[in-house]
Amino acid sequence: MRIEFFGIRGTSPIAPRRGTIYGGHTPSALVRTAAGENLVVDAGTGLLPLEHALSGGTCTTFRPLHILLTHFHFDHVSGLPFFQTLYRKDADLRFYSNGTSDSLRWRLKAFMTGPYFPVEFESSSSRKEYRRVGPRPVDIGGVLVSTCPLNHPQGCGAYRIEENGRSVVFATDTEHYAEGVDARLAAFALGADVLIYDASYTPAEYAAGKKGWGHSTWPAGVELARAAGAGKLILSHLNPDHSDAKIKRLEAAARKVFPRSVFAREGLILRLEK
Ligand SMILES: [Zn+2]
Ligand SMILES: [Zn+2]
Numbered sequence: 001m002r003i004e005f006f007g008i009r010g011t012s013p014i015a016p017r018r019g020t021i022y023g024g025h026t027p028s029a030l031v032r033t034a035a036g037e038n039l040v041v042d043a044g045t046g047l048l049p050l051e052h053a054l055s056g057g058t059c060t061t062f063r064p065l066h067i068l069l070t071h072f073h074f075d076h077v078s079g080l081p082f083f084q085t086l087y088r089k090d091a092d093l094r095f096y097s098n099g100t101s102d103s104l105r106w107r108l109k110a111f112m113t114g115p116y117f118p119v120e121f122e123s124s125s126s127r128k129e130y131r132r133v134g135p136r137p138v139d140i141g142g143v144l145v146s147t148c149p150l151n152h153p154q155g156c157g158a159y160r161i162e163e164n165g166r167s168v169v170f171a172t173d174t175e176h177y178a179e180g181v182d183a184r185l186a187a188f189a190l191g192a193d194v195l196i197y198d199a200s201y202t203p204a205e206y207a208a209g210k211k212g213w214g215h216s217t218w219p220a221g222v223e224l225a226r227a228a229g230a231g232k233l234i235l236s237h238l239n240p241d242h243s244d245a246k247i248k249r250l251e252a253a254a255r256k257v258f259p260r261s262v263f264a265r266e267g268l269i270l271r272l273e274k
Helices: 047-055 101-111 183-188 203-210 218-228 244-257
Strands: 002-007 028-032 038-041 065-068 092-097 127-132 138-140 143-149 157-163 166-171 194-198 232-236 261-263 269-271
Touching: 002 047, 028 047, 038 047, 092 101, 101 127, 143 183, 157 183, 183 218, 194 218, 218 232, 218 244, 218 261, 232 244, 244 261
Parallel strands: 038 065, 065 092, 092 127, 166 194, 194 232, 232 261
Antiparallel strands: 002 028, 002 269, 028 038, 138 143, 143 157, 157 166
């Protein structure tokens, strides 16, 4: 499979005056399977460049598009109302979350409605299905997908995607525990080739009043990656207040203690092949 990041910023998008090498869109990533199926993980504002990359603006026929939502906070769904594919009659969209299919449907319906948006989610033209993904792996587009609850206000689900013995874990929004690594998440991510982890705060920011906000730090990501035996650590959900220079410093610090770590950036592509 091939994983491409289109949005890596947590909380809110940014449009810095002098641009940014890491990017300003909120979370959305595209996983393309060996068989050519497309799975989208999260629908933040990164969904808009993702859609452009997927269709090139000219695509007229669609395979089913699988959209895996980690949770429903704005930074993870705010691209949806502006996703042109949602309005196409020939589009077959399959939404997934770790809640029931009814709650998934209701949440999307409640999120996109008047007076906040002129089109109701359910009256948009695409064909839609709503499915739950639990802890047991299910086949989605020929790859195995499972979820694990994360430590985040109102809940969030990590996704593990496996194909041909290779795997990636998306743990976008989660807070570490003072007592040590999240054992459930470490077990879920065991042996993953790639672990994508919430690095919203520096340890100093976390200590200065962000405890309980539901996000984590890069050193906690390193601890988790070690506990899980993950091959590569991608630190993501980047803080909108962190400049490129600051992220570069954090990245250098992380690489010193865990050389196989990198901070996510828009356009980053990872290939996991047999
Ligand atoms: Zn978030
Ligand atoms: Zn959140």
